[in-house]
Amino acid sequence: MSIERELIMNKKLSMKEISKLSGVSIATVSRVINGTGRFSLDTKRKVEAVINEYNYVPNMAARSLRKASMPTIGVIVPDITNEFFSSMVLELQILLFELQYSTIICNTNELIELEKEHLNFLLAQNVSGIIVISGNPSNIINDANIPIAFIDRKPYGINMENRIIVESDNIKGGYLAGKELIELGCKKIAAIVDNRSYAAGMERYQGLMQAQIEMGIPIYDDLLIKITDVGFKAGYEGVENLLAQSKDFDAMFCGTDMLALGVISALHDNGINVPKKVKVVGFDDISIAKYSFKPITTIRQDRKKIAKTTVDLLIKSIKKEEIESMHKILDVELIPRRSTRGKKDKSK
Amino acid sequence: MSIERELIMNKKLSMKEISKLSGVSIATVSRVINGTGRFSLDTKRKVEAVINEYNYVPNMAARSLRKASMPTIGVIVPDITNEFFSSMVLELQILLFELQYSTIICNTNELIELEKEHLNFLLAQNVSGIIVISGNPSNIINDANIPIAFIDRKPYGINMENRIIVESDNIKGGYLAGKELIELGCKKIAAIVDNRSYAAGMERYQGLMQAQIEMGIPIYDDLLIKITDVGFKAGYEGVENLLAQSKDFDAMFCGTDMLALGVISALHDNGINVPKKVKVVGFDDISIAKYSFKPITTIRQDRKKIAKTTVDLLIKSIKKEEIESMHKILDVELIPRRSTRGKKDKSK
DNA sequence: GTGAAAGCGCTAACAG
DNA sequence: CTGTTAGCGCTTTCAC
Numbered sequence: 058m059s060i061e062r063e064l065i066m067n068k069k070l071s072m073k074e075i076s077k078l079s080g081v082s083i084a085t086v087s088r089v090i091n092g093t094g095r096f097s098l099d100t101k102r103k104v105e106a107v108i109n110e111y112n113y114v115p116n117m118a119a120r121s122l123r124k125a126s127m128p129t130i131g132v133i134v135p136d137i138t139n140e141f142f143s144s145m146v147l148e149l150q151i152l153l154f155e156l157q158y159s160t161i162i163c164n165t166n167e168l169i170e171l172e173k174e175h176l177n178f179l180l181a182q183n184v185s186g187i188i189v190i191s192g193n194p195s196n197i198i199n200d201a202n203i204p205i206a207f208i209d210r211k212p213y214g215i216n217m218e219n220r221i222i223v224e225s226d227n228i229k230g231g232y233l234a235g236k237e238l239i240e241l242g243c244k245k246i247a248a249i250v251d252n253r254s255y256a257a258g259m260e261r262y263q264g265l266m267q268a269q270i271e272m273g274i275p276i277y278d279d280l281l282i283k284i285t286d287v288g289f290k291a292g293y294e295g296v297e298n299l300l301a302q303s304k305d306f307d308a309m310f311c312g313t314d315m316l317a318l319g320v321i322s323a324l325h326d327n328g329i330n331v332p333k334k335v336k337v338v339g340f341d342d343i344s345i346a347k348y349s350f351k352p353i354t355t356i357r358q359d360r361k362k363i364a365k366t367t368v369d370l371l372i373k374s375i376k377k378e379e380i381e382s383m384h385k386i387l388d389v390e391l392i393p394r395r396s397t398r399g400k401k402d403k404s405k
Numbered sequence: 406m407s408i409e410r411e412l413i414m415n416k417k418l419s420m421k422e423i424s425k426l427s428g429v430s431i432a433t434v435s436r437v438i439n440g441t442g443r444f445s446l447d448t449k450r451k452v453e454a455v456i457n458e459y460n461y462v463p464n465m466a467a468r469s470l471r472k473a474s475m476p477t478i479g480v481i482v483p484d485i486t487n488e489f490f491s492s493m494v495l496e497l498q499i500l501l502f503e504l505q506y507s508t509i510i511c512n513t514n515e516l517i518e519l520e521k522e523h524l525n526f527l528l529a530q531n532v533s534g535i536i537v538i539s540g541n542p543s544n545i546i547n548d549a550n551i552p553i554a555f556i557d558r559k560p561y562g563i564n565m566e567n568r569i570i571v572e573s574d575n576i577k578g579g580y581l582a583g584k585e586l587i588e589l590g591c592k593k594i595a596a597i598v599d600n601r602s603y604a605a606g607m608e609r610y611q612g613l614m615q616a617q618i619e620m621g622i623p624i625y626d627d628l629l630i631k632i633t634d635v636g637f638k639a640g641y642e643g644v645e646n647l648l649a650q651s652k653d654f655d656a657m658f659c660g661t662d663m664l665a666l667g668v669i670s671a672l673h674d675n676g677i678n679v680p681k682k683v684k685v686v687g688f689d690d691i692s693i694a695k696y697s698f699k700p701i702t703t704i705r706q707d708r709k710k711i712a713k714t715t716v717d718l719l720i721k722s723i724k725k726e727e728i729e730s731m732h733k734i735l736d737v738e739l740i741p742r743r744s745t746r747g748k749k750d751k752s753k
Numbered sequence: 754g755t756g757a758a759a760g761c762g763c764t765a766a767c768a769g
Numbered sequence: 770c771t772g773t774t775a776g777c778g779c780t781t782t783c784a785c
Contacts, residue, residue, distance in 0.1 A: 071778055082756045087780060095754055114529040118475065119778035121466035122761050136495075138692075143491045147484075147512055154511070154523075159530060162510050163502070164495055175502075181462040182507060289696040322698055344486070348637040350670055350698045419762055430772045435764060443770055467762035470777050 070113050079107040090115060121183060126203075129159045130371070131179035131187040135167045139287070139315070140343040141360075145190055145208065148364030156372060158185070169193050176201075186371045191256070204374035206367050210256055221374060222384045223367045227257045230356040231264020233391040234310050234338040237354060239272045241397055243308035243336055247280035249295045249320065250312035251287050258287075258312040261340060261356075265310050280306055287312065292319025300327055307335055314339035314346040317353050321396060325351075336397040352394035362387055418461050427455040438463060469531060477507045478719070479527035479535040483515045487635070487663070488691040489708075493538055493556065496712030504720060506533070517541050524549075534719045539604070552722035554715050558604055569722060570732045571715045575605045578704040579612020581739040582658050582686040585702060587620045589745055591656035591684055595628035597643045597668065598660035599635050606635075606660040609688060609704075613658050628654055635660065640667025648675055655683055662687035662694040665701050669744060673699070684745040700742035710735055 072090075076083040081100055088096050089104040096104075107113070121127045130153050134142045150160045161184065163175035173195050179187055186204045192212070198205055199216045206221035238246055248265060250258035262281065269276050282295045292311060296319070299306065309324075311317035317339030321331050331337055331351055339346055342357035366385050373380050420438075424431040429448055436444050437452040444452075455461070469475045478501050482490045498508045509532065511523035521543050527535055534552045540560070546553055547563055554569035586594055596613055598606035610629065617624050630643045640659060644667070647654065657672075659665035665687030669679050679685055679699055687694055690705035714733050721728050 073778075083779085084756060084758095084781080085754085088755090091780080093780090097754060100754080114525070116470070116778050117530050118466050118469035118473075119761090120780075122464070122470050122763085122777090123779045123781085125466075125761070127466060137485070137498075138488055138492045138495055140486055140488070144486045146510075147486055150510065150512060154526075159509050159526065161507050162494075162498065164498060177462070178502075178507070182465050289692070293696075319696070322696065325698060344637070345693065348641075348667070348670070350673060421762075431762095432764080432773075433771060436771090439764080441764090445770060448770080464762050467777090468764075470761090470779085471763045471765085473777070 069116075070111050071116065075104065075107055075111070075113050078111070079104045125183065126185050127183045128157060129161055129182065129184045131161045131163065131175075131182070131184045132190070133163045133165060133172060133175055133179075133187065133192050134190045135165050135192070137162065137164050140345065141313070141341045141358075142190060144343070145360055145364060148361055149188060149368060152364055152368040156368070158372075165192065167193075169195060185375050188367060188371060204371055206371045206374075208363060208367055219374065220383065221367065221370045221380075223363055223370070224257070224386055225358040225363065225389050226386050227260035227389075228264040228267065230340060230358075230389040231261035231266075231310070232268045233264075233389065234261075234340070234356055235265040235268025235274075236272070237338060237391055237393065237397055238308040238310065238336055239268060239274050241332075241336055244274060245277060245280065245306045246274065246308040246310060247277075247282070247299060247304070247306040248310040248312075249282040249284060249292060249316055250310075251285060252283040253285045261312055262310075277306075280304060288315050289319040289322070292316035293323040294319075296320050296323035296327070309335060309337050311337065311339045314341045314343045314353055314355055317355070317396070318345060318349055321349075321351050321353070332395065332397050332399055338391075338397060342392055346392075347394070351396050354394045354397040355392050356389050357392050358389055359387055417464075418459050419464065420461075423452065423455055423459070423461050426459070427452045473531065474533050475531045476505060477509055477530065477532045479509045479511065479523075479530070479532045480538070481511045481513060481520060481523055481527075481535065481540055482538045483513050483540070485510065485512050488693070489661070489689045489706075490538060492691070493708055493712060496709055497536060497716060500712055500716040504716070506720075513540065515541075517543060533723050536715060536719060552719055554719045554722075556711060556715055567722065568731065569715065569718045569728075571711055571718070572605070572734055573706040573711065573737050574734050575608035575737075576612040576615065578688060578706075578737040579609035579614075579658070580616045581612075581737070582609075582688070582704055583613040583616025583622075584620070585686060585739055585741065585745055586656040586658065586684055587616060587622050589680075589684055592622060593625060593628065593654045594622065594656040594658060595625075595630070595647060595652070595654040596658040596660075597630040597632060597640060597664055598658075599633060600631040601633045609660055610658075625654075628652060636663050637667040637670070640664035641671040642667075644668050644671035644675070657683060657685050659685065659687045662689045662691045662701055662703055665703070665744070666693060666697055669697075669699050669701070680743065680745050680747055686739075686745060690740055694740075695742070699744050702742045702745040703740050704737050705740050706737055707735055 072083050072086050076086045085096055086104055089101050134146055137143050153160050165172040172192055180201055188206045190208045191210045204219055208223050248262055250262045252259050266276055284291045309320050311320055317337050321337055324331050324335055329335055339353045339355035342355045346353040346355045420431050420434050424434045433444055434452055437449050482494055485491050501508050513520040520540055528549055536554045538556045539558045552567055556571050596610055598610045600607050614624055632639045657668050659668055665685050669685050672679050672683055677683055687701045687703035690703045694701040694703045
């Protein structure tokens with residue numbers, strides 16, 4: 058088929074057509090497009106003119122086949138409807154898009170089996186790298202020859218060569234929460250955290266205990282609620298259980314903001330004033346922490362920085378560039394709000 | 406390189422190797438894998454044994470190149486941190502994964518320019534189809550020869566051939582909200598809706614008006630707040646403005662649940678009891694509507710069904726199968742909660 | 754600085 | 770039923 062006909066038929070142009078149209082070889086067109094040098098400025102201009110005129114876009118499948126890898130990053134995430142994760146994914150996707158990588162997002166719903174399936178799927182797609190958020194990575198990743206980055210949860214029992222870990226300083230987060238509560242006069246601090254495998258929850262609790270020890274406040278084991286969930290309902294029920302057992306406490310540290318929301322809601326429904334009777338601290342600083350009825354004092358994780366750090370390390374790893382450290386721990390900060398300090402601006 | 410060596414080097418096997426290993430031709434291997442028939446049961450077993458033994462996975466790039474299309478669907482979404490959208494994306498992704506399609510998710514942040522860029526990107530990737538949620542589709546889609554489905558917002562001014570539209574019955578939703586409020590005795594109904602372009606907000610308001618007209622309740626134009634946002638803050642500020650103008654109202658219809666949350670929060674902060682003084686209805690039924698301090702009466706959109714319908718139509722369209730109707734309007738229902746009917750179960 | 758040509762792994766004629 | 774073969778569009782030697 059002649060070029061004229063192809064144009065009429067609105068078919069996508071290939072490099073061959075561009076080469077004919079611009080009067081240079083197909084190899085040269087490729088060099089210009091990829092900026093791999095060895096062409097004159099004149100040639101470059103000629104080729105680029107044609108490319109722009111016909112709005113040519115290289116065929117990704119062909120490029121991927123030839124280069125034996127896709128400009129695509131797989132992202133595995135437990136639950137995209139959780140704002141902490143969805144905003145994490147959003148940040149990652151923005152950064153990767155800027156670097157011309159597409160992103161394949163996979164939800165595991167916390168199911169290890171599904172996570173395996175997704176991992177296999179991504180590997181079959183020849184993705185260039187994978188980012189696992191809060192995953193339970195199985196040994197499948199041992200077979201993967203590509204860089205893999207973990208956010209928020211440290212994998213264990215698997216080969217960690219060429220593996221990146223980025224996480225918040227969970228211990229410091231728990232410590233800051235404890236400090237806030239103790240400085241505001243709390244003596245009996247309850248806590249509710251996710252204690253699944255090596256999730257971040259228990260590290261956060263460790264930080265809390267550290268603060269209690271340092272500041273001479275007793276630790277009550279029976280005020281620690283261990284759960285395998287991070288949602289509103291678990292927080293609500295946790296408080297109801299505590300109350301049903303007539304436990305006495307004047308503060309509650311929550312492993313996530315969604316837990317805190319449930320906790321505050323349950324306290325409210327039981328006529329317990331927050332923060333007067335019980336002070337509450339959350340973790341993450343998702344938007345609802347700020348906008349809920351009782352704005353929640355929380356430990357902010359710097360999601361933007363987590364995303365940036367992860368993408369930087371992953372891309373460097375993909376490009377086989379030098380990496381100083383494969384394990385980054387990022388700083389956190391306490392955001393004080395009404396759930397510990399009461400009303401401020403509003404007088405009414 | 407010999408097969409033995411390749412295996413030792415842990416290199417990914419290709420179809421050629423599988424064909425050698427199983428003693429049949431490469432074409433036959435392809436037939437078995439794709440189930441395109443014309444092979445004996447014996448051959449099938451032989452080939453599958455080898456495939457399983459060596460954990461062979463077909464190379465997607467090669468397949469895509471050969472078939473001139475990727476088994477991938479692009480999803481364009483304005484803001485994945487909004488639970489309505491993220492759960493929509495989640496449902497879509499689950500369904501598509503089952504059908505062996507991967508999903509590329511693109512956030513536009515409501516920016517038309519970015520939406521264009523993403524659209525071009527997806528087209529360059531040779532995706533098989535695109536799903537646009539609440540988008541402002543530009544004329545770029547006119548050039549796309551692939552099926553495109555729209556959820557939640559009707560595009561206009563562009564070529565709608567081969568275009569699918571799936572949406573909730575927004576007018577009915579508004580009507581149900583109005584009926585609820587009026588039946589509970591409300592006489593002065595305020596409303597806050599997104600009136601951007603042809604977004605669903607104004608349709609929802611139309612439904613509300615219809616209920617008011619039918620049931621003989623006056624419509625107050627000055628109680629309609631038109632905004633270009635759907636979040637908590639807009640709802641909060643909307644109420645504050647209304648109060649600053651000393652407007653009188655006994656109900657508020659909100660175009661989204663996040664708006665309703667802001668509205669209720671502002672009313673609460675101003676000492677106005679919900680639902681006693683003002684009754685509030687939201688739209689979407691996101692989880693926070695159920696779990697917030699003041700559970701929100703809302704119009705539930707059937708997200709699962711929207712996703713299922715969209716995927717069905719899109720895949721049918723990709724496979725060039727017959728489609729009865731390209732435009733589906735799905736039913737909605739009112740979920741009564743405390744923001745209109747007060748407490749129920751809890752006596753305290 | 755440029756071009757010719759080999760092939761990445763797969764599917765789909767086509768021939769038997 | 771099965772095998773041979775021709776590319777899909779691109780990158781990358783290898784010549785010149």
